[in-house]
Amino acid sequence: MKLFVFPVAPNPTRVRLFLAEKRMAGAEFEIEEVRVDLRKQEQRSPEHLARNPLAKLPVLELDDGTFLTESLAIIEYLEERIPEAPMIGTSAESRARTRELERLIEMGILRPIAEFVHATASPLGLPPDPAVAEHAREPLPRHLAIVEDRLADGRPLLMGEHPTIADCTLAAALQFGRVAGFEPAADHPNLMRWDAAYRERVSAKRILVL
Ligand SMILES: N[C@@H](CCC(=O)N[C@@H](CS)C(=O)NCC(=O)O)C(=O)O
Structure with missing residues (x-):
């Protein structure tokens, strides 16, 4: 493949x-x-x-x-x-919960960050558009709050002890924000703890560059 x-x-x-x-x-x-x-x-x-x-x-x-x-x-x-090391849960409930969180992160965090970056400092060279940038940010606070709350029990990863696609989508989103110096999670201590720890993983070090 x-x-x-x-x-x-x-x-x-x-x-x-x-x-x-x-x-x-x-x-x-x-x-x-x-x-x-x-x-x-x-x-x-x-x-x-x-x-x-x-x-x-x-x-x-x-x-x-x-x-x-x-x-x-x-x-x-x-x-x-590649069923080894399951990344979408191991039971009907954990699969549903993982997909629920991943979708929430994609729609409410990744997509807004991508729109914001492309409207402010697009790596593809798109023209800046302050109105689009402002509108793009709008869903971020309530979605970041859900993730911040999820991490409040000190869990190392979004679904607990094991990495899932929710962690992958969030890490990809926050990295893309850094292209434009945009750190929407900066005032969320649990998210910052998760971000720092996730970026230390061998997997993340192989892929993330920002
Ligand atoms: N819904 C698609 C979105 C794919 C997408 O938007 N990819 C971006 C990169 S993150 C792209 O290829 N953009 C090129 C372009 O818009 O010209 C997916 O989940 O794969």
């Missing part, structure tokens, strides 16, 4: 963190990473449009040569292909 990615871009990053967590836990698999340079607009090249007509990353090329898009679909597929 091949995974088409670009560093720091939050959606590819959450899939790469998911794989790095599996590797760190001892799972063995071969997935080649291929860079598609978003700064050079390579996502709009005919080669990439053949992989994903929406010109987005990540894309997973399966062994039969077909392409799978959408980070969560890729993660769910890889979770079934």
Whole structure:
């Protein structure tokens, strides 16, 4: 399999963190990473449009040569292909709770941060738009508050002792904020504790660059 990615871009990053967590836990698999340079607009090249007509990353090329898009679909597929070190819970309830938290983080934290960064200091060169930036921030306080509360019992990771896709999505989101010097979790002590600890993990050190 091949995974088409670009560093720091939050959606590819959450899939790469998911794989790095599996590797760190001892799972063995071969997935080649291929860079598609978003700064050079390579996502709009005919080669990439053949992989994903929406010109987005990540894309997973399966062994039969077909392409799978959408980070969560890729993660769910890889979770079934690489069941070692489960990243989406181990029971019906823990799977549902993990997905619940991951969705909340994607929709209420990752997406607003991505919109804010692209409206202020876009690495893709999009023009700044203060009104869009202001609107993008709006969902952040109430979603960050939920995560802050979740961490209040001192748990090391979002779902407890073991990493899950919720940690991957949050780490990818907060890293992308740092592209623009945007640290929306800075006044949340539990989140800052989680962030510092997560970035010390071997998995995170392999993937995160900011
Ligand atoms: N819903 C998609 C979003 C994919 C996405 O927006 N990817 C961004 C990188 S984080 C991208 O490829 N952007 C390139 C562009 O918009 O030109 C997913 O979850 O994979």
